[in-house]
Amino acid sequence: MDIKEIQSLIKFVAKSGASEVKLETDDIKITIRTGGSGGSGETTYVQQIPMPAQAMPQMGAAQPAAPATPAPAEPKKESEEDSKYITIKSPIIGTFYRKPSPDKPSFVEVGDTISKGDVLCVIEAMKLFNDIESEVSGKIVKVLVDDSSPVEFDQPLFLIDPS
Incomplete structure (x- = not known):
């Protein structure tokens, strides 16, 4: 996740009115808290963390986590094109x-x-x-x-x- 994606996430949370959103992936953990619906008082905490292989990325306070489903394998020819x-x-x-x-x-x-x-x-x-x-x-x-x-x-x- 690069800085541009994190900034987009912060803007989205500020607009949404949510008071706190947590995002965890394999190598990063982000918690965004807002001071209210006005979007002031934003704080972002980013931490690089090692997570177990079976850990699933999850979005807290916005949606329940969906069950993990393996992605279908795409043919090599199509991905080269x-x-x-x-x-x-x-x-x-x-x-x-x-x-x-x-x-x-x-x-x-x-x-x-x-x-x-x-x-x-x-x-x-x-x-x-x-x-x-x-x-x-x-x-x-x-x-x-x-x-x-x-x-x-x-x-x-x-x-x-x-x-």
Whole structure:
């Protein structure tokens, strides 16, 4: 987890109104406490910790932990082809929406050319709708998540061809 992802998490917690969120992964433990719904008094504690192999990443105070399921093995050929693309990942957990509302068209489709700052999708988290903007320019190669599906933090959403 890099500093940009941690900053995104802090912003999300401040906007959500939650008073405390804990996140634990294999090598990092983060606790974010806010001083109230105004977002003032944020404190972040990050600690590198060794965890047992069977420990599962868990988000406290926001959602119950889901049972661990092994990821399906992808064919090697496909991942070699995808390596030339940029992967846009979810900065937060929530529900992925391709459209701004049910009666509107999708933000982007496969084959669309996008610019840096274009809205790609919306992720709803705790009744807040967060626009997910592209950090690169390019062409949408693949949409990796179905509309109205739950997404996890750092889950791949789109493949972008930067050329």
